[in-house]
Amino acid sequence: MSNLxxxxxxxxxxxxxxxxxxxxxxxxxxxGIAIAATGASLAISIWLxxxxxxxPTPVHASMSWLSIPSVGGWxxxxxxxxxxxxxxxxxxxxxVSLVAFLVMVYSTGYMHGDEGYSRYFAYLSLFTxxxxxxxxxxxxxxxxxxxxxxxxxxYLLIGFWRLQNAPAEASKKAFVTNRWGDFGFLIGIxxxxxxxxxxxxxxLATAIGGYQNLGFLGLIAVLVFTGPMGKSAQFPLHVWxxxxxxxPTPVSALIHAATMVAAGVFLVARGFVLFHAVxxxxxxxxxxxxxTAIFSALIALTQRxxxxxxxxxxxxxxxxxFLALGAGSMxxxxxxxxxxxxxxxxxxxxxxxxxxxxxxxxxxxxxxLAKKMPVTAWTFVVGSLSLAGLFPLAGFWSKDExxxxxxxxxxxxxxxxxxxxxxxxAFYMFRLIFTVFFGAAPEAExxxxxxxxxxxxxxPSMTAPLxxxxxxxxxxxxxxxxxxxxxFGGSFGSFIFFGEPEAPHIDLMVALPxxxxxxxxxxxxxxxxxxxxxxxxxxxxxxxxxxxxxxxxFYVDELYAWLFDKLMLLxxxxxxxxxxxxxxxxxxxxxxxxxxxxxxxxxxxSGRLQGYALxxxxxxxxxxxxxxxxxxxxxxx
Amino acid sequence: xxxxxxxxxxxxxxxxxxxxGAVAKRNAIAVxxxxxxxxxxxxxxxxxxxxFLHPEFLGGQAFxxxxxxxxxxEVSVGLAIILSLYRRRAITQLDEIDLLKW
Numbered sequence: 001m002s003n004l005x006x007x008x009x010x011x012x013x014x015x016x017x018x019x020x021x022x023x024x025x026x027x028x029x030x031x032g033i034a035i036a037a038t039g040a041s042l043a044i045s046i047w048l049x050x051x052x053x054x055x056p057t058p059v060h061a062s063m064s065w066l067s068i069p070s071v072g073g074w075x076x077x078x079x080x081x082x083x084x085x086x087x088x089x090x091x092x093x094x095x096v097s098l099v100a101f102l103v104m105v106y107s108t109g110y111m112h113g114d115e116g117y118s119r120y121f122a123y124l125s126l127f128t129x130x131x132x133x134x135x136x137x138x139x140x141x142x143x144x145x146x147x148x149x150x151x152x153x154x155y156l157l158i159g160f161w162r163l164q165n166a167p168a169e170a171s172k173k174a175f176v177t178n179r180w181g182d183f184g185f186l187i188g189i190x191x192x193x194x195x196x197x198x199x200x201x202x203x204l205a206t207a208i209g210g211y212q213n214l215g216f217l218g219l220i221a222v223l224v225f226t227g228p229m230g231k232s233a234q235f236p237l238h239v240w241x242x243x244x245x246x247x248p249t250p251v252s253a254l255i256h257a258a259t260m261v262a263a264g265v266f267l268v269a270r271g272f273v274l275f276h277a278v279x280x281x282x283x284x285x286x287x288x289x290x291x292t293a294i295f296s297a298l299i300a301l302t303q304r305x306x307x308x309x310x311x312x313x314x315x316x317x318x319x320x321x322f323l324a325l326g327a328g329s330m331x332x333x334x335x336x337x338x339x340x341x342x343x344x345x346x347x348x349x350x351x352x353x354x355x356x357x358x359x360x361x362x363x364x365x366x367x368x369l370a371k372k373m374p375v376t377a378w379t380f381v382v383g384s385l386s387l388a389g390l391f392p393l394a395g396f397w398s399k400d401e402x403x404x405x406x407x408x409x410x411x412x413x414x415x416x417x418x419x420x421x422x423x424x425x426a427f428y429m430f431r432l433i434f435t436v437f438f439g440a441a442p443e444a445e446x447x448x449x450x451x452x453x454x455x456x457x458x459x460p461s462m463t464a465p466l467x468x469x470x471x472x473x474x475x476x477x478x479x480x481x482x483x484x485x486x487x488f489g490g491s492f493g494s495f496i497f498f499g500e501p502e503a504p505h506i507d508l509m510v511a512l513p514x515x516x517x518x519x520x521x522x523x524x525x526x527x528x529x530x531x532x533x534x535x536x537x538x539x540x541x542x543x544x545x546x547x548x549x550x551x552x553x554f555y556v557d558e559l560y561a562w563l564f565d566k567l568m569l570l571x572x573x574x575x576x577x578x579x580x581x582x583x584x585x586x587x588x589x590x591x592x593x594x595x596x597x598x599x600x601x602x603x604x605x606s607g608r609l610q611g612y613a614l615x616x617x618x619x620x621x622x623x624x625x626x627x628x629x630x631x632x633x634x635x636x637x
Numbered sequence: 638x639x640x641x642x643x644x645x646x647x648x649x650x651x652x653x654x655x656x657x658g659a660v661a662k663r664n665a666i667a668v669x670x671x672x673x674x675x676x677x678x679x680x681x682x683x684x685x686x687x688x689f690l691h692p693e694f695l696g697g698q699a700f701x702x703x704x705x706x707x708x709x710x711e712v713s714v715g716l717a718i719i720l721s722l723y724r725r726r727a728i729t730q731l732d733e734i735d736l737l738k739w
Contacts, residue, residue, distance in 0.1 A: 607738030609731055610668070614660045 001051065002061035005083040005136050008044040008093060011037040012100075013129035019122040030118040034125045035104045041132060042097040049090040053495065058086035060202065062138055075197060084138035084201065087495050088334070092135035092266055095341050096259050100128045102465035103254040106349050109461035110250055110356055120160060124254070127153035131259050135266060139199035140189045143267065147185070147227065150260050151178045157255060158247040170243040177240040181230015188223030192274075195220070205273045214278055221274050221281040228264025232318045235292045239557055241315055245307040249352030252307060257314050257348050258341035265321045265337050269330050272498045276328070286326025286406075290414045293319030295554070297424035301431070302551040305361045306351045309432055313387065314344055316421060320402050323414055329405040330498040335480050336398035338492075342476050343386040343395060346469035350380035353462050354436065357455040363432055368441040372455045375463045377437040379470040384433055386473040388426035388518040391511070394477030397504070401480060401493075404510045415510075419517050426521025434529035480504050644685035651678035663730045665719045669712065676708045 015037035019030040062082025070076030104124060111120050130149035137143040152175075159171030193199055195216070196207040211217055228234070233241040244256050255261070268275060268285070275281050296315035303309045317340050324333035353376040354369060355361055370377040386393040389400070399422065406415040457463065478484055480492035482504050493502030528534045540547045549555070625631050651674055658671025680701045687697025723729060 602739035605737070605739045607735030609734065610660050610662075617656060617660070 001048070001059045001085055002083050004044050004048060005059075005085050005089075005093075008041040008048070008097070009083075009129060009132040009136055011040050011129075012125040012132065015125040016122050016129065019118055019125065024118045024122075027117040030121050031104070031108050034121040035101065035108075037125060038097055038101045038104055038128055041093070041128065042101045045090070045093040045097045048085055049094045052085065052087050052090040053490075056087050056495070058084060060084050060138055062200070075194065077193075078198065079141055080139055080200065081142055082138035082200075083136045085136065088266075088269060089135050091334070091338065091496060093132055095262075095338060096128065096131045096135065099254055099258040099341055099345050100124070100131075102468060103250045103345070103349070106253075106352070106462050106465045107248075107250045109459050110352055111248060116160065120157075120248070123153060123156045123160070124251075127157065127255060127260075131263065134263055138201060140192060140201070140204075140271070141199040143270075144182075144186065144189055144227075147231065147263065147267075148182065150255075150263060151175060151182070151231070154178075154244070154255055154260055157251040158244045160247055160251065167246040170240075170246040174240040174244050177237050178230045181226045181228070181237050183226070184223045185227025185230075188220050188226070191220045191223065201270060204271075208273050208277055211277070217274070218278040218281050221278050222284070224271065224274065225268070225281065225285060228267050228322075229288070230264075231267075232261045232264025232322070233292075233315055234264075234288050234319065234322060235295055236556070238292060238296070238315050239560060242308050242311045242553070245305070245311050249307065249348060249355055252311070253345045253348035253352065256311065257344035261314060261318055262321075262337050262341065265318065265325065265333055268322070268325050269334050269496075269498075272325070272330050275325070276498065282326045282328065284326070286323050286411060286414055289319045289322025289324075289326055290417045291319070292316070293323060293421045294417050294424070295319075297421045297428065299550050299553050300428040301424060302547060304364055306354065306363050306366075306432065306436065307348070307361060309363070309428060310344070310347055310351055313347075313425065313429065314340075316425060317344065317387070320399065320418065320421070323418065324402040324405055327402075327405045327409045327411050327414065329401065329409075329502060331493040331496055331502045332398070332401035332405045334496050335401055335477075335492050339386070339394040339398040339473070339477050342469055343383040343473040346379060346383040346466060346473055347387065349462070349466055349469065350376050350383065353458045353466065356458060356462070363435045365442055366436045367439045368437070369455060370437040373437075373457045375457055375466060379463075379466040380437065381433060382470045383473050384429040386477075387429055388521065389422055389514055390518055391515055392477070392481070394473050394475070396511075396515070397477035397480045400506070400511055400514055401504065403514055404507055407507075407510060419513055422514055423517040423521045426518045427525045430522045430525035431529050434525060438530065482506060641685055641689040644681060644689075648678045648682040648685065651675075651681065663732055665722075665729045665731050668731060669715055669719075672715075673708060673712070676704060680704055 012034070015033045018033055023029045023033060060082065062080045064078070065081045066077065066079040068077040104121065107120065107124070111117055114120065127150065130146050130153055134143055134146035134150060137146060155171045155175040158174050159167045161167045162171075189199065192204065195211075196204055198204060198207070208217070226237075230237045241256060241261070245252055247255075275285065293316045296312040296319065300309050300312035300316065303312060317336070321333045321336050321340070324336060353373065354366065357369075357373060357376075358366060360366060382393070386395040389395045399418075403415055403418050406412075406418055482491075485491045485494075485504060491504050493504055528536050528539065552558070655671045655674030655676075655678060658674060659668050660671075662668050662671060683697045683701050683704070687694070691697070719729070722734065726734075728734070
């Protein structure tokens with residue numbers, strides 16, 4: 001079984017190698033190889049998931065990679081490579097390979113005609129490999145290696161159209177922001193090793209269980225958490241995700257909605273024992289998640305670019321996942337990760353369909369697309385309803401679990417934040433839907449020669465994945481419903497859990513308010529953007545300060561730019577001065593002192609033989625005096 | 638009577654005169670003469686010690702023979718150097734031979 005895990009991980013990178021070195025010239029062949037490899041990974045993943053559902057015993061295989069024995073007082077280093085197949089990783093490989101497969105099929109239509117077509121599929125395959133490797137890893141160090149690899153693939157794919165300025169800038173921003181998180185992550189991992197002597201998740205779980213020094217453990221947990229903060233774009237390291245929308249839309253669907261940004265959530269789930277041991281860190285995680293959720297939802301209210309809205313929505317939903325994890329329920333967080341992967345990928349691919357048809361991304365330049373692109377429109381609506389959390393779609397069950405956890409664990413403030421965010425979520429999603437798919441098409445606003453009059457539904461390569469994901473967005477949540485528990489005697493919470501299995505149940509105290517705010521959000525959006533009783537412009541002018549603040553994303557980017565300019569560049573200038581004056585000065589000074597000394601000493605070399613002879617004689621005379629008399633202290637005994 | 642001390646003092650004086658000549662003279666031949674004088678003063682010392690302290694032990698006199706041989710060899714080489722120097726630069730003043738300097 002562990003061999004299967006290795007095969008499913010390696011198949012995509014084999015595709016990458018083949019595409020890069022052999023088949024780059026033949027575009028359709030490259031795409032076919034990538035899709036075949038990912039399809040094989042998908043098949044194996046489903047099999048692994050099925051076997052884990054039948055029998056949840058973890059399967060673990062590892063081999064020693066680098067072993068430096070301890071010497072004297074130094075602990076030595078033990079690096080292992082291994083795979084761990086358990087419910088969590090089986091679920092993740094299935095999600096990753098499924099969404100990757102669907103995105104690749106979609107991309108054959110979306111990226112058709114692009115001159116970097118083969119390179120695109122090569123990068124997608126590399127990413128799939130990296131992400132699969134990340135989730136089957138059995139120790140922190142290997143996870144970190146794959147963590148960096150997914151960051152690299154994200155950089156390559158965001159900056160795919162590398163000859164333009166915006167994608168290049170965005171990819172750099174993504175990579176550097178991730179690096180900040182990875183820095184803390186690496187220090188945390190190294191501290192884990194120096195304290196417990198191992199990177200392995202299983203061994204660490206037993207070791208942490210008995211560890212008493214909670215303060216130090218808390219420090220390690222916070223440091224390790226900075227990794228997920230960067231990768232899953234939580235505040236304050238969230239700034240890269242909206243800019244990452246410069247990449248091709250299928251990339252946004254795969255990486256920045258369903259999988260890579262979920263890696264942070266996965267890591268917290270995988271290493272949950274570390275965080276669970278320190279309650280204050282759990283509280284911090286929950287609050288960071290909750291804050292990010294409402295913060296991004298507020299910004300999404302004012303955005304005009306269809307992909308930016310979805311990007312902020314992703315940030316918000318990731319916040320929900322961390323809220324769940326921080327409140328104590330690993331099951332709820334992972335459940336929302338699963339359902340979110342389905343409906344967010346659906347929404348992004350749908351947006352891509354719209355963008356492909358119109359070559360336009362501003363929603364206020366679109367309208368009335370439901371008639372011209374019915375499949376796209378209605379799958380998009382289904383996805384949004386699921387995201388808003390309407391019963392009995394997938395999003396309802398997972399969001400309900402999260403809010404229930406928050407309430408049960410006494411985090412009432414976070415519960416209300418979650419509710420308000422749900423209201424905002426429904427509002428901005430249906431703002432998008434009413435503006436783009438319904439209403440009148442904008443007149444005579446021709447964007448690049450295309451306008452809504454010429455829009456047409458996308459081909460089957462693009463609509464088929466939309467339909468598949470729409471089905472999953474509808475039924476995907478049932479695995480976490482009480483009905484499933486009754487029919488099959490188990491559910492999501494008994495498959496993936498920490499400590500105790502969690503049985504799903506509907507608590508009307510949570511379900512009713514959640515559904516009510518979702519419906520309210522949709523209703524308000526209909527009032528403002530559907531039938532336009534309340535004018536959006538009136539809202540914008542009445543609440544102008546708030547509107548400006550939200551439109552400019554709370555000025556976080558400007559703050560960072562200012563901080564960078566004032567603090568980091570100042571630091572850089574100081575260090576540069578030290579480098580030039582102090583360090584170079586020391587060494588140049590030593591050199592010139594030596595040179596000056598030498599310049600004086602060389603005058604001894606007069607070239608005159610007799611002078612030398614006199615010197616020699618003088619020394620000999622001195623030596624004689626030293627050795628034979630007591631005048632200079634005499635000969636040493 | 639003439640004892641060991643007289644010979645030693647004479648040897649010392651000769652050495653000092655030779656040193657003065659070797660170090661302070663400008664003419665190369667004069668420097669050579671000084672060197673020879675120093676060598677011969679050492680010879681005098683050796684023979685004096687030999688005669689006054691260990692007359693039956695001929696080691697000192699044997700050493701002197703070696704020193705004379707070495708002095709002779711050294712003179713031949715040195716004069717050859719001075720001759721070739723004179724042929725190239727037509728000078729014998731040693732303090733003008735100072736190219737190997739700073």
